Amino acid sequence: MAFDDKTRGRLQKLVTECRGLLTDEFRIQVQQTYGLDPNTGAVTPLDRLTHLSAAERETADLLRQTLAHYLASEGLADNADHRVPIIDRIVREQAFTVLNRLAALLMMEARGVLLPAVRQGQQSKAFELYKMVAGSALGETGQAYQAFLFSLFDEFAQELPALFDRFAPQGRLFPREAALLQVLAALNHHEIEPLWPQDETIGWIYQYFNSKEERKAMREASQAPRNGRELAVRNQFFTPRYVVEFLVDNTLGRLWYEAGQGASGLRERCQYLLCSPRDVFLRQFDRDDLRPGSVPALVMAAKWDDLPPFDDTDAGLQAMIDFAHCVDGYARVPSEAWDPQTHQSLHEGRFDAYSTQALWDALFMECRTDRHGGDGSIYRTRWFMGACQELLRRCRVTEPQLQVKLIPYRRLRDPRALKLLDPACGSMHFGLYAFDLLLVIYREAWDWEQAHGPGSLDVSTAPDAGLLPLCQTYTDKEDYLRDVPRLVIEHNIYGVDIDPRAAQIASLAVWLRAQRAWHDEGVKAKDRPAVGLGHVIAATAPPAERELREQFAAELDELDAELFRKTLQLLKGVPELGVLLQVERELPRLVRSVFGEHGSLFHEADVEQWRKAEGRLRAALIQFAHATKATYQGRLFAQDALQGLRLIDLCREVFDVVVMNPPFGALAANTKDQLSNSYSRSKSDLLAIMVERGLDLLRAGGRIGAITSRTCFFLSSFQKWREELVLSSARPEIMADLGLGVMDDAMVEAAAYVLEKTA
Known part of the structure; x- marks a missing residue:
């Protein structure tokens, strides 16, 4: 289904309606139930909220700790004026998360991951089965349905914690029954139903959650963005599908097409992939194919003094052309082998017998001559000029089309070693289409390895990944193809955004794309591999609570504590800069300042030192977050620090493709x-x-x-x-x-x- 203006307009209406319903609901909840006034910033002391149940009291406490964490992260003093925008942020995040969760469940239903659970609300098939098991233990229908949805959230939080973790700061609240039913009615409108199978739907929901009026107000208030949120909102424009395809076809698609010497199904699959009959693929020269005594054989052996007279025949000329098609072949041919005086008669007398392919070869040789600095005189004879005119006549091309494109030889890569990054990923629209191409690439990689043997796929760009040949990793092709959607998420697609909501959406989008791939192949939900964390990162502010920082540092040894403090300093500015903060350039100096000098460059010793120290920091942060004495604010502190370490790791990667x-x-x-x-x-x-x-x-x-x-x-x-x-x-x-x-x-x-x- 195409997302035309009418479709997008209807979806925008839905998002606006749901945002209004959820925002109003949560503003009432934080004020009347939890004692946070969104209008004045006043915070009612917990001991005065005597009407709360134990669970509600816990939520009220966690909301206050979230408020304190956000104030510290933005460097704001804890006063009423500063609390107002932070409480507004909390409300906005809760509304966005609930809408995304419900939309995600609807998209899962469309991909065979889940029985109908949201599509028919409290009359859904999945909920009916749930009630049969739970009986009356969960209370009235509204309470039971909420418990049912919470159980789904907890299940999917194992693979999508950024969206479904109910203990994350952006997911603490849930609408009461009346508001929930209104939202469900809007989501289940018959005009919206056809959109849930579409991968782009969740991206348009993200696009429309911030209104045009809000962006306009930001621009009127200041010509330049004043903070990270304004930068994200003001530049939040969904990329049209045809632009996405055009760019991904000619980056990821083109790299695979060229490495495969043009023998790829992507040529037909990618409608915007710019290929040409003038593409000339340089080959790897096979010494075993050389005829003893031939000019190429002598050239390869570097016996320059033993060159025989040039073989003045069509076969001899073709041998030299074949050699020139190889990697650096032309560069190794001595200029005497192309002496125009020696072959003048051949070139002047035989051009009529040449095929169109031979004429293309002539143009190719001209191109290589120019590239290697020769004057190309052999093809500036009357023969070459006549050949060009003949080529124009036969191929009906114009003179600018005579340019031949030389494509350098590259070994075909193991697809697990290919890395694509979107550094401003939004809802991961580029990654979703790249996923389509990667499914083709993985399938072709298996066939290539079967034809050329184990080790024929290049893994040199991923030396630390420990990648064995595909045939040694999987029992058969079926086993391999079933795992491919997981491999794409865990190996190939990377994304960063300064808007945490975008990272939430992007993680969901690629996960749903994997589910659709399995659904299309008839793989049942129970047989689908579990998907790891992936590589979508929110560029969040490093934790700024001094007391928590010192408390955590006290649990480390002296050097690791110093490294941690300096790493947090290095990450300052991440919410506005994302990957523009060149952390990988500063990291060597930081490591040496803590552990000692190892030279002027980032040597292997520095890399290993950082890896070991980072591993210790990760383990300590996880332990700190899960310690029995840890507060909720302490867990938020640890999570933000871990996110910063993930961003550093991403910036140290080297990518094959960047699209944005x-x-x-x-x-x-x-x-x-x-x-x-x-x-x-x-x-x-x-x-x-x-x-x-x-x-x-x-x-x-x-x-x-x-x-x-x-x-x-x-x-x-x-x-x-x-x-x-x-x-x-x-x-x-x-x-x-x-x-x-x-x-x-x-x-x-x-x-x-x-x-x-x-x-």
Whole structure:
């Protein structure tokens, strides 16, 4: 089902209605039940809330600890004025989480994960079965249905804790029966029902939760974002599906297509993958195929003085062309082998006999000659000019189409070693489509290994992963393919967002995509592998409670305590910067400052030192969070610290693909100086900084695909960025000038483009 204007309008109406219902409900609850006034910021002491049950008293206490944690994280003093926006944040987070949970259950029903539980509300089949087991022990229908939903939340929290953990700070409240029934009625409207099987639905829910009016008010209040939330909300534009496909096809899709020498089903599967009959794939030269005494054989043996006269036949010429098609083959051919005087008559007399393929070979050789610095004189003879004219006639092409694209040889990679990052992931729209392509890639990788043997897939880019050949890891293809959706989440797709709600949605989106893959293949829910945590990270503020920090540090040895304090300092600014905070560059200096010097670069000793120390910190934080004496605020402290360690690990990865719809425009006031110093070539606009950072995180030969404002390609303020990044450390591959009206209501002329990292 296409998300056309009418469909999106109906979904926007639903989200607006549900947001209003849930926000009103939770504002009443926090004020009347739990003693937090959203209007004045007043907090009623717990001992005065005598009307609360034991469970409600616990919730009231946890809400107060959450309030204190958020105030500390934002560096705010605990007073009424500062509490008002924090209480508003708590209400907003509770409303968003409940809506996402219910929507997620509806999407699970559509993917065969769950029997109808929300679609028919209290008359649903799953709830009827639940009541048969529970009997009357859970009270009235409304109470029983809430207990039933809570049991589902707890079950799915094992794989999706960011969304379903009922003890997380954003998931403490739940609507009372009257409000819940209104929300369920809205979600189950017949016009909305066809949307639940669609992967994009949850992304549009995220898009519409913040209204256009709210974004407009933010822009009117300040030209530049004033904090991380404003930066996220003001740049929250859902990327159209065709743009997503265009960018992922020509980054991830293109890398796999090229490594497979064009023999991939992606060529037909990817409608926007730009392929051409002029693509020339360089091969790996096989010495066993060389004929003794042939020119290529002598060249490979480097016996330059023993070169025989050039074989002045079609076969001899073809041998040299075949050799030139190999990796660095042309570069190793001595110039004497291409002496135009020796072969003038051949070239002038035989061009009519050449096939179209031979003429393409001629153009290929011309291209290689130019690339390696030769003058290409052999093809600037009358023969070559005549061949070009003949080619134009036969192929009906225009002269600009004569350019041949040389594609370097790369070993086909083990798909478990491929890494794709969206550094501003939102609802993970890029990751969802990449998931589609990765399913094809994994299937083709198995067939390739079966044809070429164990070890034929390259795992050199993941030396620490301990990857065995696929055929040694799985008993058969069926066993392997059943595990592929899990592998995609745990190995391939990475995402970061400064909005914790986006990370919540993104984790859900890729998990649901895995469930749909199993559903489509007829894999029953009980036979689906459990999915690990994945690599979607919220760039949350490092914990700032001094007392808790010192309490935790006291449980560490002296060096680890010092490392922890300095790591928290390093992560300052994460809520506004996300991956733009270049933590991996500062990490070596930080490690050496604590554990001693190991040289001027981040040597293996430093890496190992950090890994061991980080492992100790993780274990200590988990223990701290689960200790019997730990407060709820202490658990929040530990969780935020662990999230910071995960972000550091992500920034130390090297990626094959970066795809994004990054924020653009003016830099946030509180990060402007820091970003200008760190990204001097790109400081004119946030989009330019995001592209530079994306290139930083890529390996050589990797690709970045982005949709941004088109102004970066012609405004003088971007000149340094264009010259020193786009045209120096990268090579532009493709660009589509899209114009206005591409990103929902963003008034910007957009361009989608792909750059290949060259250095």
